[in-house]
Amino acid sequence: MQALLAPIKQFLQCETPDEWIAEAIRPEQLSALLIDHCNCELKAAQTAMFLIRKYAIDKASGELLLNWAKPYEEFVYNKQRSVKDFLAREAKKNELIGELKPKVGVDYGPDLIAKMVRLIKEEFHHFEQVLAIMLARDIPYQNLTAGRYAKGMMKHVRTHEPATLIDKLIVGAFIEARSCERFAKLAPHLDEGLRKFYVSLLRSEARHYQDYLTLAQEISADDIAVRVDHFAKVEAELICEPDREFKFHSGRPA
Template identity: 75%
Template sequence: MQQLLAPIYSFLQCETPDSWIEEAKKPEQLKGLLIDHCNCELKAAQTAMFLVRKYAIDKQSGQLLLDWAKPYENFVYIKNRDIGVFLSKGSKKNELSGELVARKDFAHSDDLIQKMVRLIKEEFHHFEQVLEIMHSRGIEYQNVRAGRYAKGMMKQVRTHEPATLIDKLIVGAFIEARSCERFAKLAPYLDDELKKFYISLLRSEARHYQDYLKLAQAISVTDIGDRVAHFAAVEAQLICSTDQDFKFHSGAPVLNVTA
């Protein structure tokens, strides 16, 4: 595991603050973290799907992706959702129903499709895995608004192409790397089921961050080192500074100090 995590620690400019770990390992925080984690897995799949639809495929292929996402989005966006019914539909819902046609006017279409489709499938699977754990523990799914972390990163994305795409891929790399780092940090303090589950996620999360980074560099005509350094500094500031809202990717928790 240490060999797997070494590149993550080199990539990130800081480790998760001890104060976040101390708060996260409190039993009363588990429900909120699982709900937020579940939301994060779905958002990761949706973000990757957006990138493929916008940059890499034709309109008809875009509909194939929307159809793939439909069972998941129907579940999360309806009021009278039933976790048991959703999970009983099995793994067939996590399948792409046709072949995606790559756009010819974007040189990296095939690479973007290959890496992101694999990521989407894994993120949907992780969403279901977290949901199943929640269901077994009597925790209802809830929609969660985006926290300061994701918003703070996206504010730094440039607004002209291909810089927009490159920056979004770099942001994706940091989000995946931070997820991997936090799974590893938190796992030792969890019960056996969750510990085993979070450790099982490390390899895919580590690969996701590398895929995002490789795509960003392949698309850029110049070295992305400066942009990676920029986002590393922004990400570290968001992680190390205090955050009013406690989430899976939040910063240091605000501690209640009584006189």
């Protein structure tokens, strides 16, 4: 665990405040923690799909991605949803059926597709894992509005290409790195089942942040260090500032 966390702690400019951990491990916050975590896993998959569709593939390939996401989005937006029925569906719901073809002339297309498809598959799997934990603990799934964390990061994304894509990838790296850091800090305070689950997520989350950074540098003609440093400061402020709403990525409890 420490070997995985060392580069992440160096990448992030601050650790999660102890006040957030104290709030997160309160028994009455368990439902809120798991529900938001569940939503975050799905959002991560949807974001990666958006990046592939917008920047790396043609329309026909985009339809393949939409079909992959369909069972998950039907579950989320169906008010008559059944978690048990959804989880019991065949494993093929988390499979990309067909081959995605990179856009002609997009050099980074194949690498972006490969890294993001693997990320999507893992995030969908994590979404189902959290759902199963919630079902076992009689915690109903809920749709949630986004918190200030991701919105606060996205406000700083530049509005011209390829800078927009580069910045979005850097933002993705920070979200994944913060998730990994919080899983590690939360794990020792949770019951055995949740502790083992959160520790099991560390390796994939650590790789996700590295994949995002690798893609950002591959696409950028310049060293991305300046942009990484900028977003590191933004991210640290969001994590340390008072936050009135408790979320998996919220700041210090107000």
